[in-house]
Amino acid sequence: MTKPVLTGDPPIPLILRRSARAKRISLRISQLDGRVTLTLPKRLAEREALEFARSKEGWIRKHLDARGTDLDVSLGAEVPVGGHLLRLVPGQGRRVVIGPDSIAVPGPADRAGVRLAGHLKELARDRLAAASDTYAARLGKTYYRITLRDTRSRWGSCTSDGGLMFSWRLIMTPPDVLNYVAAHEVAHLAQMNHSPAFWAEVSRIYGDYEPPRRWLRAHGGSLHRYRFSN
Incomplete structure (x- = not known):
């Protein structure tokens, strides 16, 4: 089955969830992972939910743009700690060391995050x-x-x-x-x-x-x- 999507640049995948308690269509954008979820009444046609999403496309894209893209934390990335962006660098020994402008993370690079x-x-x-x-x-x-x-x-x-x-x-x-x-x-x-x-x-x-x-x-x-x- 083809997954619903808002076409455009970039396309936006949609998650459709039916709820017996829902009286109308609701829309939620997860701040955790950027997923766009439409919850719709049990008997509502899917096409109506997609039309609703298209009518809200500008709002959806605005919020996704404000959220930004996900960042995989690895060596070289910058991560906020205490409100300051610090760059991850290779560390020595066994302890993670937080400095004024960097975080030294020891061990295998693929386990830094x-x-x-x-x-x-x-x-x-x-x-x-x-x-x-x-x-x-x-x-x-x-x-x-x-x-x-x-x-x-x-x-x-x-x-x-x-x-x-x-x-x-x-x-x-x-x-x-x-x-x-x-x-x-x-x-x-x-x-x-x-x-x-x-x-x-x-x-x-x-x-x-x-x-x-x-x-x-x-x-x-x-x-x-x-x-x-x-």
């Missing part, structure tokens, strides 16, 4: 734990665990039993952005909502949270372009 990802996850856990400790102390609350994931739709979450979850890719953001997300999730220990009272807690333990929020809205999606699977 995987090796770097492992190091960044460890670094993210350390920094997010330190930030969460700081904001939890200011809030006067206790969290019980920290989990790191590579999430598509959120940078963090907080469970009712005090579990904090963060995207490890936060280590790629400027420090104030990582700190803001930690403060945001810690504030949920007091307010499990996004009410004015919640934002008052964020402001109290973090300060002016609007600049890092704006940074995430403008640049956060681009961090999912970096592929560490080589």
Whole structure:
């Protein structure tokens, strides 16, 4: 069966998903991998979904252009760490070493991306734990665990039993952005909502949270372009 595609330069593959709960066609572009997914009601003709996609082609291409192309992380590539672009270079010994303008990654060149990802996850856990400790102390609350994931739709979450979850890719953001997300999730220990009272807690333990929020809205999606699977 021919896979649906928006013709043009370049052609855009489409993923069609049917849902018994869908009342109308919905369109989503994944910031993680750039996939364009159309969800349509169970009995809707496929041609109607394709017509809908064609009517939104300009919007789709604009968002894909803004996201940029995926980048396979390998020696010679530049990767943001702490908000600064650093070039991957061959390393010596056993440790990944982050310098002012480069990251030295030892071992086989074809494993550089995987090796770097492992190091960044460890670094993210350390920094997010330190930030969460700081904001939890200011809030006067206790969290019980920290989990790191590579999430598509959120940078963090907080469970009712005090579990904090963060995207490890936060280590790629400027420090104030990582700190803001930690403060945001810690504030949920007091307010499990996004009410004015919640934002008052964020402001109290973090300060002016609007600049890092704006940074995430403008640049956060681009961090999912970096592929560490080589």
